[in-house]
Amino acid sequence: MTSHGAAACTTQKCRFYRPYLMDNAMPTTPDVQRISSSPDRSTLSEMDRPPLTLKLANLAAVVIPFAGLVVAIVLLWHIAFDWLYLAILVGMYLVTAGGIAVGYHRLFTHRSFKTSKPVVAILAVMGSMAVEGPVLRWVATHRRHHQYSDQDSDPHSPHGHGTGLWSMIRGMWHSHVGWLFKPEIEGLEQYIGDLRKDSLVCWMSQHFTLWVILGLVIPTVLGGVLTLSWTGALLGFIWGGPVRVCLVHHMTWSINSVCHIWGTKPYNTHDHSRNNAIMGVVALGEGWHNNHHAFPTSARHGLRWWQLDVSYMIIWTMSKIGLIQAVRIPTKDRVIAKRMT
């Protein structure tokens, strides 16, 4: 049983959805053609060199908040933080970041595998607890990112904002978090024609607030029960709730900014996507972003044996115990064919 085939939750028909997220699809629109055809070398070499100012602005924006969190943890050790709250923070991070990577991204956006309704529901709840918006909106925005990667219509590209210092900083800020405060993008529903026919996914998306509250209640209860104190409940809430949410947000935003600026580009893609080893580890495999743009429907982003991809390890394990089927991986020939020469 899969998540497909459920009754439609809306009467609006999908008029525009095309399988451009399937890397073997034949694109039909000029924009899709642009991202799917082989780019010429001069364009690629231009794109291979993000300006130093942009790189430094991005580095500062990503490292400073994280360093602040580490300093806070050190200063508060045995005062308002200890091994218990570290376990709650890390546990909630893994559950919700995993919900984004395995659920929101690889299942709902790219259909990298099939699974049963209970697993669909659990992954939707886990992803929703990351507080990055209802699943339908997240998927629509991300599919648009793939269609227009680093072009004008990309919702969150760090590129194309100008060449001066201020423009570079603005571009970095826009890709990391600024895009969230921009006016609503019109026509996003055209990207989710398939999911709008799935009543379970629609229901999970409509009850987003409930899952967010659940994601705050769980660490609060854990902190309270494990310490048998109200102080423990409050600290469980703080570290497993708002602090964890900030950390997961920062991780996801860094994929949009860091992984389109810093790293290597082993595969031919008509964008600035990069493989970044640090993001590959901390973002549970999502940092192998050039691999991902080259093979969007692949359930495995760490294509080389040394590219740690925790999300794929979870998918692989779930497939071995029968919870997941039809896991999509590109063939060796296709991987070799897309390699930069």
Ligand SMILES: [Zn+2]
């Ligand atoms: Zn990207």
Ligand SMILES: [Zn+2]
């Ligand atoms: Zn993607």
